[in-house]
Structure formats: C-alpha cells, structure tokens
Amino acid sequence: MLRVHFTTDDIARVRVATAPDPLWEITNSFQALAGQEAPLLFGDWRRLVRSRLRPAHALLAALLPPRGYTPDFLTPELGGSHDLEGAVDTVLRTPRTALRRDLTALAASPRRTRPLPSEVRALADGEPSALRHLGAALRGYHRCALAPFWPQVRAQVDADRALRTREVLRGGTDGLLASLGPVLRWRPPVLEADYPVERELRLEGRGLLLQPSLFCLRRPVTLAAPDLPPVLVYPIQHSLGWARLPSRPAPGGELAALIGRTRAAILEDVVPGRTTGELAHRLGISGAAASQHTAVLRNAGLLLSVRRGRHVLHTITPAGSALLEGPGSV
Secondary structure (H helix, E strand, O other): OOEEEEHHHHHHEEEOOOOOHHHHHHHHHHHHHHOOOOHHHHHHHHHHHHHHOOOOHHHHHHHHHOOOOOOOHOOOOOOOOOOOOHHHHHHHHOOHHEEEEEHHHOOOOOOOOOOOHHHHHHHHHOOHHHHHHHHHHHHHHHHHHHHHHHHHHHHHHHHHHHHHHHHOOOOOOHHHHOOOOOOEEEEEHHHOOOOOOOEEEEOOOOOOHHHHHHHHOOOOOEEEOOOOOEEEEEOOOOOOOHHHOOOOOOOOHHHHHOOOOHHHHHHOOOOOOHHHHHHHHHHHHHHHHHHHHHHHHOOOOOOOEEEOOOEEEEOOOHHHHHHHHOOOOO
C-alpha cells in the first residue's frame, strides 16, 4: 500500500504536469514493452516497436527491470521542461553519489536474478564513456519507441489534463484528488493506492506533482528516495487504438466528411475540452447530432473522446490542431 500524507500547505501546492514527461514515458514504456499486460491498449504498439529494438537497448534492460526497484536518477525533476535533450542532459549530470546510491539499491533488489553487467558498475563510478552510452541508449530508445507516437501520447495526456482541469474548477484540489479514483483513493488527508511494497510518503509542505503517463500501468509510480521532490505518476484513461491514430491530417478518405460549418465549429470548440451536452448547447444542435458529428471527427483522428461517469469529454488531437492551423483549414 502507498499512502501519501498531505498537510494544509501541501493541498495548496498540488500541481498537474502540463505535458508528458519524456523520461517517465521512457521508463514506463520500456517496462510495459517487456510484458503482456493490457494487450488491447498496447498490443499494436508492442508489435510495432519490438521489431525495431537494437542491441544497444541492453543497457536499459539492465537498468529498467519489469518488476522491482527502478533507479530514481533516470527520472529527475525537470523544472517544468519537457524537452528530451534537456531531460537526458539532466540525467547525465547526476552526481556520482546519487548514481552509486541508486545503482547499489538496484543491485541489491530482491527481484534480481543475475548480477548487473560491468557497464552498470562503470556507470556507478560516473565513467564518461558509460554516461555517453546511457545518453545514446535513452535517445535511441525514445527515437525508436516513442517519437513516432509522441503526438498520440501528447493527445492522450492532454485529454486527461482537460479532465483534471474540470475537476479543479468544480471541486478545487479536493475534487482533483478525488477524481484520480479508482486507481487512487482520496481519504483526506491521505491519498492511497495499491502498491507492491508498504510506503508512507510524507509531503511535509513540499507539495506534490501529479504526472499523467500513457505507459503507466495499473498502479501509480513514485520515487524511492524520500528526500527527492515528491512526484506521483498515475495511469490515464486510454482510447483504444491510440497507436493507430494519425499524427497528421491526411487528404481524402474520412476527412472529406468534415466539410461543413458545424463540424468546423465543433473542432474549434473542443480545444479546451467539451462534453457532448456542452457542444449541443453551445452550437444549438441536438445531443444526437452532436454525437454524430463528434463520431465523424473521432474516426478521422481529429479528436479524442474519454468517458467520465455519465459524460463523454472530447478534446482535439494534434492532427485536428494541424487541420485548424493549416492553410485552407476548416
């Protein structure tokens, strides 16, 4: 069980990340790639990525086992930046004491069945060649497994952020934390979740960063060291077939069905996130008509629809944004 303990100051310092974190997505996706969980959500992505992996990714396999401890230094605080190059540079600037602490903990993990390779021991010593290899492995894996899908990853996380924003407007921080169920359970002043080990995280006025992650599976993830800036990575609600969604609008096909003022107006209006009922009210059309129009837009890969209780929230995708912003757009 994981229990996150809040003070009054912590409640005022809860934040939701503005974008997917490339390092957390590297970490979570690499571990998801090794398993078979959630085949409907990740089966297409796994089939596409596994054929592209290279031997250089063996270092990441040693550092990111499917179960058990994961070194904290691979997912440092990025100060609100989500640039891959800056993130990798932050990892490579990790002090040697932190490298040794984390890699010693990795070697001692009870789930390990074999010794760590010599390159990991060189990494613990901060050897420049080992650090360069780590940087190349992180960039190479991202290029292979994430970059082709990054617009879809961003769209899925943006949809979750729209949901959280609505909960904050409706119920403040209390509503936000309560909206994280059923994976997380808000029992003020404690946020609980099922966890592989017993863990008490006391925020003690530092606040908490909530980081939505497409590749976080089943349960949230947090850092092991209690003195690091508190972050809680949580799984988002996915759209089936997300890996097949187009990242750019294509000519012809279903996009021809978009011609018309109503669908153009819907595409513009869903940018901040709208429910079907809100779209119907704002555009003066029936709920059935709004559902029909959003289905066409969704099938064309131009918006995402996420069910939340009795409502369906629609948000725009990168392909939809490109269509709005491009020459001759709707």
